[in-house]
Amino acid sequence: xxxxxxxxxxxxxxxxxxxxxxxxxxSLSVDAGQLTLIAGPSGCGKSTLLSILSGxxxxxxxxxxxxxxxxxxxxxHARDRFRLQHTGFVFQGFNLFPALTALEQVMLPLxxxxxxxxTAEARGRATLDEVGLSDRMHLLPAELxxxxxxxxxxxxxxxxxxxxxxxxxxxxxxxxANGQTVIDTLRRIAHEHDTTVLCVSHDPRLxxxxxxxxxxxxxxxxxxxxxxxxxxMPREESAS
Amino acid sequence: xIPLARKTLIHEWRRFLPAMLAVAFSGLLLLxxxxxxxxxxxxxxxxxxxxxxDLWVGYPGTQSIELGRPIGPAARTAMLMDPxxxxxxxxxxxxxxxxxxxxxxxxxxxxxxxxxxxxxxxxSDVLTTAQRASLKEPLAVIVDxxxxxxxxVPIGGQALxxxxxxxxxxxxxxxxxxxxxxxxxxxxxARALDNDTGGTEVAYYVAKLKPxxxxxxxxxxxxxxxxxxxxxxxSSFARRAVFYWMFQTGAGLGVIFLAIVVFIVGAIITSxxxxxxxxxxxxxxxxxxxxGVGLGSLRRVVLEQAAWIGVCGLVAGVLLSLGLxxxxxxxxxxxxxxxxxxxxxxxxxxxxALVSGAAAxxxxxxxxxxxxxR
Numbered sequence: 001x002x003x004x005x006x007x008x009x010x011x012x013x014x015x016x017x018x019x020x021x022x023x024x025x026x027s028l029s030v031d032a033g034q035l036t037l038i039a040g041p042s043g044c045g046k047s048t049l050l051s052i053l054s055g056x057x058x059x060x061x062x063x064x065x066x067x068x069x070x071x072x073x074x075x076x077h078a079r080d081r082f083r084l085q086h087t088g089f090v091f092q093g094f095n096l097f098p099a100l101t102a103l104e105q106v107m108l109p110l111x112x113x114x115x116x117x118x119t120a121e122a123r124g125r126a127t128l129d130e131v132g133l134s135d136r137m138h139l140l141p142a143e144l145x146x147x148x149x150x151x152x153x154x155x156x157x158x159x160x161x162x163x164x165x166x167x168x169x170x171x172x173x174x175x176x177a178n179g180q181t182v183i184d185t186l187r188r189i190a191h192e193h194d195t196t197v198l199c200v201s202h203d204p205r206l207x208x209x210x211x212x213x214x215x216x217x218x219x220x221x222x223x224x225x226x227x228x229x230x231x232x233m234p235r236e237e238s239a240s
Numbered sequence: 241x242i243p244l245a246r247k248t249l250i251h252e253w254r255r256f257l258p259a260m261l262a263v264a265f266s267g268l269l270l271l272x273x274x275x276x277x278x279x280x281x282x283x284x285x286x287x288x289x290x291x292x293x294d295l296w297v298g299y300p301g302t303q304s305i306e307l308g309r310p311i312g313p314a315a316r317t318a319m320l321m322d323p324x325x326x327x328x329x330x331x332x333x334x335x336x337x338x339x340x341x342x343x344x345x346x347x348x349x350x351x352x353x354x355x356x357x358x359x360x361x362x363x364s365d366v367l368t369t370a371q372r373a374s375l376k377e378p379l380a381v382i383v384d385x386x387x388x389x390x391x392x393v394p395i396g397g398q399a400l401x402x403x404x405x406x407x408x409x410x411x412x413x414x415x416x417x418x419x420x421x422x423x424x425x426x427x428x429x430a431r432a433l434d435n436d437t438g439g440t441e442v443a444y445y446v447a448k449l450k451p452x453x454x455x456x457x458x459x460x461x462x463x464x465x466x467x468x469x470x471x472x473x474x475s476s477f478a479r480r481a482v483f484y485w486m487f488q489t490g491a492g493l494g495v496i497f498l499a500i501v502v503f504i505v506g507a508i509i510t511s512x513x514x515x516x517x518x519x520x521x522x523x524x525x526x527x528x529x530x531x532g533v534g535l536g537s538l539r540r541v542v543l544e545q546a547a548w549i550g551v552c553g554l555v556a557g558v559l560l561s562l563g564l565x566x567x568x569x570x571x572x573x574x575x576x577x578x579x580x581x582x583x584x585x586x587x588x589x590x591x592x593a594l595v596s597g598a599a600a601x602x603x604x605x606x607x608x609x610x611x612x613x614r
Contacts, residue, residue: 047613056530056609077534084532091612095527097244099251104242111241112533140251157531168613200613 002029003164003196004053009062011048011219022048023059024219032163035190035197037206040216046200047168049216053198054087054166055079067163084113088157088195092169094149096141102128102152103137106159113160127159128152131185147178154185158193165189167199171206183209245544248521255520256545259513259596260553266506267557267589268564270499274581275565277486277495279574284418284485285478287331287352293361293446294455295325296477297462300470303484305477306350306420308333308443310436315469316445318462324453329355331362332430333443336423339400344392348420349401351381353430353442361446363424366414374409375426382424385411390421402433418485499588506592507599514546514600522607530609539601546597550590557589558582 011023022045030036030053038046051057053064055071064071067086071079083089096105103124110120128137131151141149150170157165167186171179187209190197199206207213215223249256282289287305288296297319299309319328332353337346354362356376358369371382381401383391388411393399398407401423415422425433427442449458455473462471472480486492518525525538568575 051610051613054530056613080529080532080534082532083530084534087532089527089530089609091527091530093523093612095523095612097248097521097524099247100242100244104247108242108244109528109531109533112528112537117241153527160531 003032003067004028004030004198005065006049006053007062007064009049009052009059009064011045011052011057011059022219023052023062025062026220027062028053028214028221030196030198031212032196033190033194034211035187035199035209036212036214037210038198038200038214038216039202039207041202044216045219046216050166050168050198050200054089054164055083084109084160086163088160088162088165090150090153090157090165090167090170092172094141094146094153094173096149096152096156098141101138101140102133102144102148102155105141105152106155109156109160123159124155127155130158131155132181145178147174147181150174150178150182151185154182154189158189161193163195165195165197167197167201169201169203170199171201171203176205179203179205245541246548249545249548252517252520255517256513256549259510259517259549260556262506262509262513263550263553263589263593264556264560266502266592267554267585268560269502270585270588271557271561271577271582272564272575273495273498274585275561275568275575275577276573277491278482278578278581279568279576281418281482281485281489281491282576283416283574285481286415286417286422287362288474288478288481290365290414291362291446291474292364292448293329294449294453294474295319295447295459295462295471296444296474297447297466297469297471298444298477300466300468302470302480304481305333305444306335306417307484310441310443311445311469312441314467318465318469319445319447319471322458322461324449324458324461325447326450326453327359327361327448329361329446329448330427330442331444331446332427332434334402334430334434334436336401336433338391338421338423340392341399344390347390349423350417350420351401351423351425351430351433353425353427356426361448363412363415366412367424371410371412375424375429377407377409379404379406379429379432380409380425381406381429382410382412383408384415384422385413386416387421402435404433406433503588503592503595506589507595510546510549510592510596511599514542514549514596515603517545518542518600518603519606522603523612525604525607526609526612529607530612535604535607538604538607542601542604543594543597546593546600547590549596550593553593554586554589558586 006028009023009026012019012021040046052059058072106124106127107120131154133151171182183206186197189195211227213225214221297315299311302308316328319325334351336349336351338349354360356372360372393408395408398405459471459473565575
């Protein structure tokens with residue numbers, strides 16, 4: 001079953017008299033338990049697509065069904081609640097609060113979900129352990145390397161045990177080794193937690209590790225390749 | 241729940257310091273102007289606050305001591321009949337025109353006629369027993385040391401009050417009046433100087449209560465059967481006097497006006513600082529918002545920070561004020577603060593912080609997660 005189904009998404013911006021179409025009737029379905037990569041040159045609309053699929057932005061036309069729920073039927077608060085319960089986010093910048101230790105960063109969203117402190121701490125420790133930061137739990141962002149910061153950011157999203165995990169250029173600020181760690185972590189999240197991981201990136205390293213690669217250009221999907229399980233060679237499929 | 245507001249405040253204290261200082265100085269300004277106003281206008285109630293009488297009886301509706309009208313001796317009888325009253329003493333109040341040596345012209349004086357007995361209640365805090373006894377000499381008066389130059393007569397010197405020749409037999413400290421010169425005399429001298437009533441009636445009777453008697457209850461009892469007079473406890477009568485002067489002179493309105501100015505300036509500086517702090521963390525807030533934390537919860541973080549800034553600023557402001565008030569008292573500057581004034585200033589300071597927080601919340605609008613997606 002598809003975790004995310006988008007149909008006929010249209011989105012554009014008007015600047016002065018000029019109308020720019022970002023998405024032109026794009027339809028797409030994303031499967032659970034896979035790392036799906038949206039790749040494409042900058043300005044092709046991939047970040048806009050991500051923000052619509054995650055419910056951050058309402059499209060001009062078209063709809064999104066996420067986990068069987070029409071994402072844009074309710075109001076802003078309903079979408080906030082949906083994101084709180086079901087989604088995790090990782091951005092290019094790590095966006096960690098300078099005042100909080102790694103463990104506190106990870107515990108923070110759980111507090112807003114109504115998880116009690118003790119459970120939140122246990123889950124926070126387990127999640128940091130999973131991303132390989134068990135010995136960095138009590139450090140502030142200023143004391144962490146870039147790769148470690150991104151792993152804290154991943155743990156902060158993962159600790160919510162989301163069904164949908166969105167990542168925007170998660171490796172672009174990282175060196176090769178750290179980028180690889182982040183890629184492996186995202187892949188593991190998809191396969192071990194049966195999470196729908198949707199990643200936007202133009203990092204070629206990610207292409208070889210994704211289960212599915214959607215190539216975007218000019219607001220439409222040009223190419224949809226699925227990589228069979230255990231196979232790193234991409235297999236061509238017709239565009240949706 | 242991770243205390244994000246507090247942790248950020250402590251970690252980034254430099255960023256929040258200007259707001260805290262703005263709140264602290266707003267608090268300091270509010271407290272100091274209140275202390276000065278209460279100090280200056282508190283002198284209008286010096287007859288009450290420098291005396292150890294528990295109860296004052298005077299003409300109904302009297303708003304301040306110098307506005308007293310003569311009352312009949314029935315008041316004294318009513319007071320003495322009350323089971324809570326231990327002792328009653330008359331207090332004469334006479335308006336006078338002081339004529340000193342040539343060169344000082346006429347000076348408006350307030351003559352207080354008091355008991356010359358050692359246990360006299362009026363001015364018990366400022367007159368020694370010997371000074372009180374010295375007033376037994378006919379037409380002897382005592383004035384404040386600071387008023388001597390105004391009166392143009394040294395100790396032992398003579399002058400005319402309402403045409404009668406009086407002699408200054410001593411000076412005291414702490415009986416300066418607002419708007420005139422206080423002259424203390426015996427009841428007999430005051431009666432002799434009174435041209436209006438001929439000395440048969442006095443403006444006030446004061447009473448000392450028996451131990452354990454409730455002043456409010458006694459005042460209420462006397463009031464209930466009063467004709468042509470009214471009773472107040474010392475503290476309520478003093479408050480009437482201070483408030484009458486504050487608002488009659490417009491100083492009270494000045495205080496309120498200045499408080500509004502301080503409030504606005506403090507709130508603007510504090511909210512600007514808070515907005516800057518939010519702008520500095522806007523990407524982190526946007527990430528939380530992307531993770532589903534609603535704007536309402538983020539607003540609460542900002543308001544909590546504002547509240548902490550208010551508390552810290554208030555503590556700093558109070559400490560500074562205490563230091564300055566101590567210094568002022570050392571230099572004889574009239575400063576006085578009572579509990580309600582402290583509470584009002586504290587409430588205003590917290591108001592400044594919270595209004596600033598509410599204003600700064602607007603900056604959260606830019607915490608749109610879409611800005612994180614490029």
